[in-house]
Every structure is written in C-alpha cells, then in structure tokens.
C-alpha cells in the first residue's frame with residue numbers, strides 16, 4: 001500500500017497545501033448569503049485565502065448569478081423570512097453548496113428552515129457541537145445557548161455521523177478538535193486556538209472557507225472540509241503569536257491566512273483519519 005492510500009498526517013499536510021494552492025490559483029467565486037454579523041470577516045477571510053467572495057442575496061439576481069459561481073455558501077445566522085427564497089433558490093442552482101446552521105435550535109421557524117435547506121443537499125454542513133446535536137435530532141433538546149456551543153465537539157460525533165448518513169452531506173463539527181465525517185469515515189483536525197471563540201463569526205468564516213475549498217476542487221468534500229478547517233486553525237495559531245486579544249487576533253489570523261507557505265502548511269497541519 002502506498003502512502004497516499006494510508007493517508008498519514010504528511011499526506012494530509014500535502015493535500016491541504018495542494019487545495020490552498022488551488023484556491024489561490026483558481027480564485028473560486030463564492031456566493032455568500034450569510035448573516036449580517038459575519039459579512040465582513042467572511043469576505044476578508046475568503047479574499048485572504050485567495051477566493052473571490054460575492055455577498056449577493058437578491059432573489060432576482062440568483063438565476064443569473066448563482067449558476068456562474070464555483071460554490072454557494074448559505075448561513076442562517078440573522079435569518080429573516082425575506083431572505084429565505086433567495087437561500088432556497090441559490091442552494092438549488094446546481095452548484096456545490098455549503099451550509100452553516102447557526103443557532104438552529106433558537107426557534108421552531110429556524111429549525112424548520114434548516115431542515116428544509118438540508119433537504120436541498122448541501123455538499124457540507126459545518127456547525128458547532130450544539131448546532132449539530134440539535135440538527136441531527138431535529139429538536140431543541142440540547143442545552144441551548146444561542147450562537148455559541150455549550151458542548152464539546154466530541155459530544156456531537158455520533159450525531160454528526162447520523163446526520164451525514166441521513167442527509168448525504170459531509171458533516172463537520174468544529175471545536176477544540178474539529179471532526180469531519182461522511183457517515184463512515186471520521187477525520188479530526190486539531191489546529192486552532194481557544195481565543196478563536198472570542199471573535200464573532202469565526203465559525204461563519206471557516207464554513208465559507210470550506211465552500212472556497214469545495215469550489216476549487218469539488219471532487220472530495222470530506223478532504224476539502226478537513227483541509228479548510230485545519231488551514232483556518234493554523235492561521236489562528238500563527239495569528240495568536242502576534243495577537244494581544246480577540247481584536248488583534250482577528251487581524252493577525254487574516255494576515256496569516258494570506259501568508260501561509262508550503263513549509264508551514266505541510267509541517268503544521270494536524271489532520272488524521274480516526275480508526
């Protein structure tokens with residue numbers, strides 16, 4: 001068996017570099033229908049990584065614009081009924097799309113909305129542990145705390161596998177360790193620093209980065225999601241070396257994402273396939 005089949009940490013490091021390089025070379029166009037809090041960090045993180053973000057959400061533009069995108073990113077963080085038809089239309093435009101079910105347990109309407117979007121077959125769903133637990137059970141029976149998680153990512157691993165199997169999407173649970181699964185294989189990505197939780201919309205930004213990676217290479221959404229999460233976490237680690245708190249971490253993380261080089265990525269990305 002050659003090393004490619006074994007998928008060692010070194011293999012993942014090289015994949016992460018190849019995919020980041022593909023994003024930089026192809027500048028995938030990513031339509032982002034995201035929440036009002038996250039628009040700035042999402043657009044800046046995508047630009048820093050080499051992608052081309054477009055924050056368009058008008059329903060009348062979807063038929064012209066969404067089919068021309070390399071990927072679509074949909075995030076329900078500041079959900080309003082007005083945007084829902086655009087979200088549905090963009091998700092149905094025939095492009096790979098990635099879903100962030102922010103605070104899915106906040107209301108019956110939000111849960112219903114997320115379940116209806118899930119039926120439109122996202123390539124990847126990325127949420128924190130509380131979101132994935134709630135979405136997998138279609139209910140608010142978890143201890144719910146708004147947009148932030150009250151669970152560890154490992155608490156949601158079985159739920160993520162079940163959700164991946166029932167939806168057909170790759171499911172990623174973020175946290176101290178990120179878990180990514182297609183319902184059969186489980187991959188962990190362990191880059192990142194705890195202070196990333198103190199910057200609003202880092203979760204939204206990393207989901208957008210997953211969309212960029214999927215847009216640059218749609219052939220394997222599990223690999224794309226794992227590599228995007230590790231790369232974003234690595235940018236957080238490097239950013240933390242110069243940061244003095246959440247505000248400067250936000251800036252240094254974006255700078256680090258822009259500056260990542262082959263040696264740093266291949267030696268510091270921490271991804272492994274769980275047995």
Ligand SMILES: Nc1ncnc2c1ncn2[C@@H]1O[C@H](COP(=O)(O)OP(=O)(O)O)[C@@H](O)[C@H]1O
Pocket residue numbers: 127128129147148149174175176177178191192193194195196197201202203204206229232233
């Ligand atoms: N304790 C932690 N240690 C390291 N990285 C973390 C930690 N918590 C979250 N992250 C990272 O922060 C980013 C946002 O994840 P998370 O906070 O779980 O999402 P959300 O903002 O949607 O709640 C992800 O890249 C994740 O890997």
Ligand SMILES: Cc1ncsc1CCOP(=O)(O)O
Pocket residue numbers: 035037038077078102147148200201202203204205
């Ligand atoms: C604070 C807030 N409120 C509605 S959306 C949002 C941002 C959530 O971002 P993230 O899920 O990345 O923490």
Ligand SMILES: [Mg+2]
Pocket residue numbers: 100102103127128147203204
């Ligand atoms: Mg979130």
